[in-house]
């Protein structure tokens with residue numbers, strides 16, 4: 001074993017081997033993988049080997065599609081077969097709601113280049129005759145699904161990596177990790193110490209223990225998982241013989257089960273409600289190639305549904321039940337990327353679908369390590385997406401919740417209950433007493449809307465407008481016409497101070513920094529000129545002669561942004577950065593009467609001239625020391641008031657008392673988001689994400705190329721010079737009783753013209769057959785084999801996607817924001833666009849000026 005390496009990958013499961021392969025492929029050959037035992041000694045060896053491309057996050061879905069396409073490549077390089085069976089598969093819906101979900105997934109697939117198709121239960125039965133199709137209302141066919149040999153695939157990655165120069169050391173456990181002052185890692189193993197520049201945690205079942213070696217508690221937990229294998233079945237053999245094909249994979253939402261052909265029998269796996277964590281606190285190091293005791297009682301309720309839906313399977317004898325552990329993060333997606341607070345310590349763990357995701361994870365991580373950027377939008381699997389609140393017990397509750405509803409629909413207005421309430425502000429009980437429906441905002445209980453007195457404060461979950469529609473409308477109208485108050489503790493807040501603070505921020509941000517007492521809005525870019533942040537920054541008065549800047553941003557991105565800030569902090573100590581999290585909380589008041597209200601609570605003049613739009617001031621509000629911004633996300637006259645938690649009740653009570661004469665109302669986050677829609681304001685993580693450039697995001701007025709050099713300036717200048725490819729636009733949609741939720745395709749009437757933004761299909765997938773064994777072509781098959789199925793319809797073509805939207809209550813319009821090719825954004829849009837909502841294409845019109853207060857006069861008065 002060598003004693004130095006550029007990177008050491010810990011763990012020889014499918015993920016570690018994929019990371020090793022991708023690093024080697026990217027040109028890092030001085031790398032090694034260290035495995036405790038043999039390759040596949042964690043969860044990889046007993047996986048059911050299924051793969052598919054669908055994922056709730058379209059960006060993760062794209063990486064899954066990449067994984068599936070990669071298998072041919074690694075087979076060729078390694079000479080090792082993955083035993084790929086590309087059968088295709090169906091997802092079965094048993095209720096209209098689940099069918100709506102499939103319609104959404106199918107629509108999303110249009111711009112992802114996924115060749116999915118909505119089919120009838122009988123069509124599904126033709127490909128999987130063991131089902132009773134009368135249990136279902138519809139299905140979705142995905143040709144890029146199948147199964148493979150987990151061990152062969154892991155070895156194919158490993159052999160391919162070795163061929164490219166990587167070293168693999170087996171039967172050698174990493175026992176300790178320490179770091180030198182210069183950043184070099186000492187990877188202490190049973191066979192000696194390796195000095196490495198980078199360490200990658202691909203420890204799978206032991207990823208949590210490897211995290212603990214460097215003082216990090218990763219939010220990952222292993223769950224027991226069972227699948228059964230039947231004895232050979234004559235029906236299967238007969239189907240294979242008569243059609244010359246294998247049976248397809250089937251996913252059954254209702255039963256939370258998946259099933260497919262395995263040899264000449266059937267494999268059926270369950271995500272049972274009575275799920276069970278494995279080794280919830282410590283994973284034993286001596287756990288090896290062994291299986292857990294099956295517990296048929298636990299999966300009996302799922303099997304009961306399974307046998308009802310697939311009666312053909314019930315008759316078969318069960319040959320074996322496999323029970324093995326594998327790991328999950330809170331939301332079921334992987335934990336990938338550099339860990340905030342550490343240097344050159346990387347994660348690629350909690351990969352619950354290693355054979356769907358392993359390739360994409362390897363590619364993203366290797367890009368990140370070699371080129372400084374994952375190259376895709378990997379927020380959905382970024383290890384920075386969970387905060388400190390994701391403790392061992394929190395993780396346990398959330399992972400169990402996620403597992404037991406693995407295939408359940410998550411409605412757009414559905415808040416999941418496990419591990420809540422976790423963090424609360426001092427106003428929590430008051431908000432509950434006010435009949436607030438609370439939501440989870442990065443681990444913090446936050447009021448979403450207020451149910452009418454006497455009614456139960458509860459969402460009726462739906463894809464359509466629901467019981468919050470009326471009350472949110474009331475909150476919006478009262479705020480726009482009088483005044484409203486809301487909690488904004490869930491924003492991210494930072495203070496940057498020190499002699500180098502202004503230079504530091506000028507280097508990171510695209511806008512000029514504000515003068516003392518003023519506020520600016522500014523995006524932040526990476527070196528590639530992509531949007532990685534969007535902030536409100538105020539310059540506070542100097543303290544001890546030092547500059548101080550207050551920064552507000554997206555709550556969920558706190559660790560993501562801190563990682564970036566820390567990476568770029570000057571080494572000379574001239575800049576300090578402090579993240580407040582919940583040690584600073586806030587309230588916002590907005591509406592035409594908000595100034596009169598605030599004036600009653602402060603002892604300074606806050607008239608239009610004395611306290612202008614975009615001013616920042618430290619002042620006592622209701623007797624409590626506060627910071628006040630004259631700006632709000634409602635786009636109305638209004639204020640954000642920030643205080644230590646100990647003062648929040650005092651300030652809130654003072655606002656409520658003073659507000660009585662103005663008809664003050666409480667409003668929640670959903671009303672706030674509705675109001676931002678009618679101002680065309682974007683949100684971070686929906687409209688603004690690292691896949692877009694600043695001009696694509698229509699952030700032009702915040703990009704000051706002529707100021708000092710800043711990170712991403714060169715790329716932004718290029719984007720401006722060449723013209724952005726896409727453009728963020730706002731639409732008014734002729735919706736019915738459902739508004740957009742995000743990720744819907746945008747159609748445009750473009751004639752034969754190709755604006756070229758829509759992804760092409762994967763290029764290969766399993767063909768679909770009818771009961772007579774004839775190949776079934778998609779709805780656009782008439783356009784020939786090269787046609788992009790599902791994204792062309794006569795003169796209409798899918799040209800982009802919705803990022804977010806909803807109902808804008810004050811202007812009484814259904815609105816959407818999204819990206820379309822820049823050339824189309826300029827067009828006269830009447831009759832040109834349609835947005836697909838739950839399978840129905842609705843007319844949409846680009847809306848250049850915000851429908852509420854287009855001149856911005858109200859917020860400036």
Ligand SMILES: Cc1cc2nc3c(=O)[nH]c(=O)nc-3n(C[C@H](O)[C@H](O)[C@H](O)COP(=O)(O)OP(=O)(O)OC[C@H]3O[C@@H](n4cnc5c(N)ncnc54)[C@H](O)[C@@H]3O)c2cc1C
Nearest residue numbers: 011013014015036042043044048049050174204353354355
């Ligand atoms: C019953 C079952 C069915 C499944 N079915 C599917 C399926 O159909 N499709 C699918 O995609 N996924 C499936 N999975 C999940 C799949 O197995 C995992 O996603 C995958 O194995 C994760 O791989 P990994 O490399 O992250 O982790 P692991 O396979 O756990 O590998 C981690 C490796 O790290 C090594 N290691 C840990 N600590 C150290 C250390 N300190 N020093 C050196 N080495 C160390 C371990 O020995 C191990 O070999 C299934 C899992 C189970 C249990």
